Each structure stands twice: as structure tokens, then as C-alpha cells.
Amino acid sequence: MAQAGIHGIVGLAVRRWVPKREWLMLGIVLGSIVPDTDNLAVAVATLAGWSTKGLHRTFTHSLFTVAAVIALFYVVAWIVRRPRWGYLGLGLGIGVLMHILLDLVVWFNGVQILWPLPSWINLWEGVTPPEWWSKLMLPAEFLFFTLFFVALGMMARKQGSNSDYIRTLSIWAAIQGVLFVVFTVLVYTMARGFIIPFGAIYLLSLGLAHGVVVRMRETIEMAAGCRSCHPR
Numbered sequence: 326m327a328q329a330g331i332h333g334i335v336g337l338a339v340r341r342w343v344p345k346r347e348w349l350m351l352g353i354v355l356g357s358i359v360p361d362t363d364n365l366a367v368a369v370a371t372l373a374g375w376s377t378k379g380l381h382r383t384f385t386h387s388l389f390t391v392a393a394v395i396a397l398f399y400v401v402a403w404i405v406r407r408p409r410w411g412y413l414g415l416g417l418g419i420g421v422l423m424h425i426l427l428d429l430v431v432w433f434n435g436v437q438i439l440w441p442l443p444s445w446i447n448l449w450e451g452v453t454p455p456e457w458w459s460k461l462m463l464p465a466e467f468l469f470f471t472l473f474f475v476a477l478g479m480m481a482r483k484q485g486s487n488s489d490y491i492r493t494l495s496i497w498a499a500i501q502g503v504l505f506v507v508f509t510v511l512v513y514t515m516a517r518g519f520i521i522p523f524g525a526i527y528l529l530s531l532g533l534a535h536g537v538v539v540r541m542r543e544t545i546e547m548a549a550g551c552r553s554c555h556p557r
């Protein structure tokens with residue numbers, strides 16, 4: 326799995342090619358980071374002492390889920406007669422699809438791409454990364470949340486959008502930077518007991534990233550040229 330922050334940054338990077346439709350770009354960025362919330366299921370199963378098999382990179386990383394999300398949001402858009410819900414769903418679908426492709430290419434793990442069918446694809450089959458690398462990939466989540474928040478802040482400054490939130494965003498970015506340093510030290514020094522505090526703070530940070538994206542929607546929409554799409 327690539328880190329959630331990398332997915333967020335890649336989601337932002339496609340903005341130039343995204344048509345100007347209300348909530349479409351917002352959906353793409355949200356869809357890019359949402360699949361790894363399946364780690365919440367992993368955490369619940371771990372704490373309850375259940376098997377975590379089949380919980381990560383499965384039901385949230387499936388092409389069937391992409392199709393279902395797009396269809397569901399189109400139905401909602403049709404019922405409430407607001408096309409933006411359809412664009413949000415389309416964006417979510419595109420974002421999840423980009424997440425799946427990036428997960429396949431980056432960092433050694435497989436994805437059950439047609440869950441619930443048996444369909445694990447691992448382009449890195451047989452490659453075992455060194456232990457120091459696998460360890461570093463955990464705190465690196467916080468490093469990439471920092472970079473994701475910094476990227477959003479830079480876009481907002483450039484566009485003059487979300488000016489009332491930039492300061493708070495800088496504080497969140499700084500906190501994520503500190504967490505990266507602290508957990509990098511801990512991952513190499515703690516003999517045991519690392520994964521539970523790490524997992525808890527990772528999940529909180531992932532939740533925070535979703536909140537930040539929704540809070541920064543004016544910036545994200547404007548970045549796709551959708552200045553008039555979003556009421557201030």
C-alpha cells in the first residue's frame with residue numbers, strides 16, 4: 326500500500342484534466358484516500374482478537390465497489406434532483422480507481438481487485454523488502470499526511486481560498502511532522518507494543534485528512550477551475 330498522503334497528493338495532481346463539475350474534484354480527492362479506512366476494520370478485529378484476514382485491500386479496493394458507489398450516487402442525484410451528488414459519486418469512483426492502480430504499482434503488496442471474487446493481484450510477488458524499509462513505511466504515513474496538508478495549504482494561498490483555515494491547516498501539518506519523527510524513533514527502538522498506539526494515531530490522522538479535504542473543498546474545487554461551482 327502506498328501511504329494515504331501519497332494517494333491524496335496524486336488525487337490533487339490530476340486537477341488540470343478534471344472537467345469543471347461541482348463536487349467532481351472533491352470526490353476524486355476523497356475517493357483517493359477513502360479506501361484505506363478499511364484499516365478501521367483491521368483495528369476492530371485486532372482488538373477483538375478476530376482474524377484480520379481479508380479485511381485490508383479487499384472490499385474497499387474492488388472494481389465492483391467503484392461501480393456500486395458510482396451507481397448509488399447517481400440514484401441519490403436523481404432522487405434529490407441535484408446533479409452534484411452524481412458528480413461526487415463519479416469523482417469517488419475515479420479516486421478509488423486511482424488508489425487501486427497506485428496500490429498495485431507502489432510498495433510490494435497485493436490488492437483483491439475484484440473482491441469478493443478470488444482476484445488477488447500482486448505485481449511484487451516474491452519480492453521481500455528489507456525489514457528497515459517495511460518499518461519505515463509505517464511512520465512514513467505521517468510524513469505524507471504532512472506533505473498532503475502542505476500541498477493543500479500552498480494551493481489555498483496561491484488561489485486566495487480557504488484563507489480562514491490556512492493557519493489551522495499549518496498546525497495540523499506540523500503535528501503530523503512531529504508524529505513522523507516520534508514514530509520513526511519508536512518503530513526502530515520499541516521491541517513490542519508499537520502497533521496499537523501507532524494504529525490508533527494513524528486512524529485518527531486518516532479521519533483528520535478526510536475532515537481537512539471536506540473543509541478545504543473550496544480550494545480543491547477551485548483548483549479544477551470550478552471557481553463558480555462552489556458557493557463561498
Ligand SMILES: [Zn+2]
Pocket residue numbers: 326327360361382386424428
Ligand atoms: Zn490502499
